[in-house]
Structure formats: C-alpha cells, structure tokens
Amino acid sequence: MFLIDQTLGRSRRRDEAQRAAPHRASCCALTPMRQIIFILMLITLAACGAPAAPVDPVAAGGRAFTIQCGGCHAISEVGSAALGPRLDAMVARANATPDPAAWLRMSITNPAAEIAPGYRPGLMPISYGQSLSPAELDALVAYMLKVGG
Numbered sequence: 471m472f473l474i475d476q477t478l479g480r481s482r483r484r485d486e487a488q489r490a491a492p493h494r495a496s497c498c499a500l501t502p503m504r505q506i507i508f509i510l511m512l513i514t515l516a517a518c519g520a521p522a523a524p525v526d527p528v529a530a531g532g533r534a535f536t537i538q539c540g541g542c543h544a545i546s547e548v549g550s551a552a553l554g555p556r557l558d559a560m561v562a563r564a565n566a567t568p569d570p571a572a573w574l575r576m577s578i579t580n581p582a583a584e585i586a587p588g589y590r591p592g593l594m595p596i597s598y599g600q601s602l603s604p605a606e607l608d609a610l611v612a613y614m615l616k617v618g619g
C-alpha cells in the first residue's frame with residue numbers, strides 16, 4: 471500500500487511538473503526568433519496606426535456643402551434650390567472671371583455685394599466669413615469649382 475502510494479505520489483508530481491513546464495516556455499521565455507517576430511508585429515501595428523493621408527479637400531467641401539448650403543442651394547445633383555439660386559450658374563460666372571476661386575470666396579463671405587438676379591437679398595447668411603475656417607472655405611470652393619464647372 472505504501473509502495474503504491476509513493477509511486478502514485480511521484481507520478482502525480484511528475485505530471486504537475488510537465489503541465490507547468492510547457493506553460494512557462496510559451497508565456498515567459500521568448501526565444502530570440504519570437505522576440506524578432508514580436509518586434510515586427512509591433513512595427514506593423516505602429517504603421518497601421520500612423521495618420522491617414524491628408525483629407526481630400528473636394529470630398530470635405532462636398533460634405534460641408536450638403537450640411538451648410540444644401541438646404542437653400544443645389545449644385546450638380548446635390549442639395550435643393552429651394553431658397554437660393556442653383557450654384558452651377560454661379561460657378562460658370564466665377565469661371566468667367568480672372569480668379570474664379572476668389573470670386574466664389576467673395577460671394578460666399580459677402581453675399582450682399584451682388585444679389586443673384588431674381589432672388590431676395592438678406593436670405594443668404596452673411597456669417598460664413600467668420601463661421602467657416604479658411605481651410606473649410608477653400609474646400610467648399612474647390613468642391614464647387616469641381617462639380618459645378
């Protein structure tokens with residue numbers, strides 16, 4: 471009986487040692503090869519998290535147009551010409567000037583300077599010079615010149 475107990479005890483201890491051994495090897499002891507793979511994975515992850523390419527101004531301008539202007543104006547297929555003129559004609563007018571982008575920027579930030587024929591003055595907000603950043607304004611103008619020309 472004692473002999474059996476001793477044998478069982480020894481084999482149980484060996485089992486436990488074997489169970490612990492592979493665990494220790496996989497979790498704590500990184501072989502040099504594993505370290506290299508681990509570092510390569512970190513580099514790949516860092517590359518994935520790098521800042522994306524700069525925002526496309528035309529796409530950003532399109533989103534801004536839909537939100538800020540599309541309630542009153544239409545351009546190409548976007549927005550509704552409920553209150554203001556279709557802006558395709560405005561882009562055509564801008565393109566007839568020496569600096570189309572400057573003309574559009576002026577007509578957005580200072581709409582009262584010239585009133586579109588047949589439309590009521592005072593409806594177009596006069597605040598875009600303050601509420602839009604120069605980059606947002608540039609993006610809007612780039613979008614309008616692209617789709618409305």
Ligand code: HEC
Pocket residue numbers: 535538539540541542543553554555557560574577578581582583584585586587589590591592593594595598610
């Ligand atoms: C609340 C309605 C409304 C919103 C919002 C609005 N507009 Fe207008 N817009 C008008 C009206 C009405 C006119 C015509 C009267 C005038 O020329 O001021 C006009 C005129 C214009 C003109 C022609 C100006 C000229 O000199 O003839 C441009 C260009 C223009 N809008 C661009 C925009 C852009 C770009 C936005 C968004 C950033 C915008 N508008 C937002 C109502 C609006």
